[in-house]
Amino acid sequence: MGRTMITRIGLTAMVAGCSGGGPRSASVQFTVSFPAAAHADPITGRVFVVITRDTSPEPRLQAGSFTQTTPLFGTDVSGLAAGQSATITDTMPGYPTATLRDLPAGDYYVQALMNVYTEFHRADGHTIWAHMDQWEGQQFNRSPGNLVSEVLRVHLDPHAGYAVALSLTKILPPVVVPPDSKYVKRIKIQSDMLTKWWGHPIYFGATVLLPEGYDTHPNVNYPVLYEQDHFGLHAPLGFDTVARPIPPAVAALYASYNLTPGYALYQAWTKPKFPRMIVVTLQHPTPYFDDSYAVNSANNGPYGDAIMQELIPYVESHFRIIKKPYARVLTGGSTGGWESLALQLYHPEFFGGTWTQFPDPIDFHHYDMVDAYSDSNAFTPNRPKEPGFLDVVSSWYRPERWIMRANDGQPLVSVRLFSQLEDVLGSHGRSAEQLEIWEAAYGPVGGDGYPVPLWDKRTGVINHDVATYMRDHGYDLSAYVKSHWSTLGPQIVDKIHIDVGDMDNFYLNLAVYDFQATMDSTKNPHVPGVFLYGRPEKGHGWRHAFTPDLLREMTAAITKHAPSGESTSAWKY
Secondary structure, X not given: OOOOOOOOEEOOOEEOOOOOOOOOOOOEEEEEEOOOOOOOOOEEEEEEEEEEOXXXXXXXXXXXXXXXXXXXXXXXXXXXXXXXXXXXXXOOXXXXXXXHHHOOOEEEEEEEEEXXXXXXXXXXXXXXXXXOOOOOOOOOOOOOOOEEEOEEEEEEOOOOOEEEEEXXXXXXXXXXXXXXXXXXXXXXXXXXXXXXXXXXXXXXXXXXXXXXXXXXXXXXXXXXXXEEOOOOOOOHHHOOOOOOOOOHHHHHHHHHHXXXXXXXXXXXXXXXXXXXXXXXXXXXXXXXXXXXXXXXXXXXXXXXXXHHHHHHHHHHHHOOEOOOHHHEEEEEEEHHHHHHHHHHHHOOOOXXXXXXXXXXXXXXXXXXXXXXXXXXXXXXXXXXXXXXXXXXOOOXXXXXXXXXXXXXXXXXXEHHHHHHHHHHHOOOOOOOOHHHHHHHHHOOEOOOOXXXXXXXXXXXXXXXXXXXXXXXXXXXXXXXXXXXXXHHHHHOOOOEEXXXXXXXXXXXXXXXXXXXXXXXXXXXXXXXXXXXXXXXXXXXXXXXXXXXXXXXXXXXXXXXXXXXXXXXXXXXX
């Protein structure tokens, strides 16, 4: 990812207005421009202003995700030329502060940022503008080529009014890719399929972790674990040959969640008789997110085909991998959890099993806490369905629906607030955040060429036509299993393992319960799968065993499922 930059803090800004009280109608605005020296050509994209009370880290790095609540405001620009200004006013929504007028009077540090878009002439006939990933994983506040201003200190008083001018004078630098090592290799290639579909060069790649002894056993081929994850240049499974300090709170989390720090994994990795396998993390950012969800998509294009027909064959031709289904297994958590299960279900003849961790919603009756099929609004629940439930939902009171909670159940982020963030980060589904990548990956294309939202980000009203499209096109994995069971069932016997915490921070355990009910009901054959739930108070990220134990479990399954006559001894040294 892009490097953190330390900027000089300016002590003044161009501010109009006085410090005394004034009418509420006084103008409040930021104007943002850039000089030709920074960018010679006109820019289409989205401009942001971040407003904070401190400068560590610099403001642009304090905003942009649901875990960061530093005030952020944004607006689209189209063909903005050098010297021209984009204006952000109090009529434009912000996050988490609704408008500029809701900021209390005081001294602040401010910084502007431009997320630069690229024009894509797609093979489906649509032309759209979106941010082209620069191998940073759709991190707009770090993306190479984006423009940022100096950090300025200003006094803002919404009652007196103000006009602050910011100039985008700096360009964020290219990503520094870590060098390859004895154990870790990195691949980046251009996809012919995706390039043709997007009308622009599209790249994907992989990070490969090699087993101990790979170089000294040149005649050995190895099983492979395909790990799905968000984009990142780190080694698969967090592998690290350096013992790094771990804060006590993080160490406690590792212990609570049965996780293995990267250096501890390295220590196990190099011991005799440890499972010898190749681990591959696939990297496939899109113009809508840091990850494509590894599926063919009306909005993203043929990522599923490109991964299966271009990327995986490339990896398997460049490393000594056993190219047989029994020796290919899957894992991943969250986004990667959904993908690992989907890949196993979509390609049961290619993969030999999935160890899926805390997956994104795999049954859209629990799209987090939203029932995409029967709820009318994502922000507030319908009347309770359970008989005898205290009827607190009425015309007088509509409780918020939540999308994030703490491990003890304390609600943290509402669906309304999460939607507000995505509305600020980008129009037309271009927030590069969680809700809108689901819409881009699973949903239909609108008449304007952009994804049709499942719900309105400002009102929460659900479009059930979109939910039906998602289900009927196979993205609701419970529905997919039910509709394909006659052919799918015999191919996934003993291949489904899913772990999730009973207090998953994004309520993802609810959809896993639904999916388990689907598997429990299967017949001819009956394939219940293996489901484990961390309890008590195990949140997002819980795994049922140490990573070394998971690898041992996987290699035991690979050995068990090896075809008769297939030797599995060469890679067990």
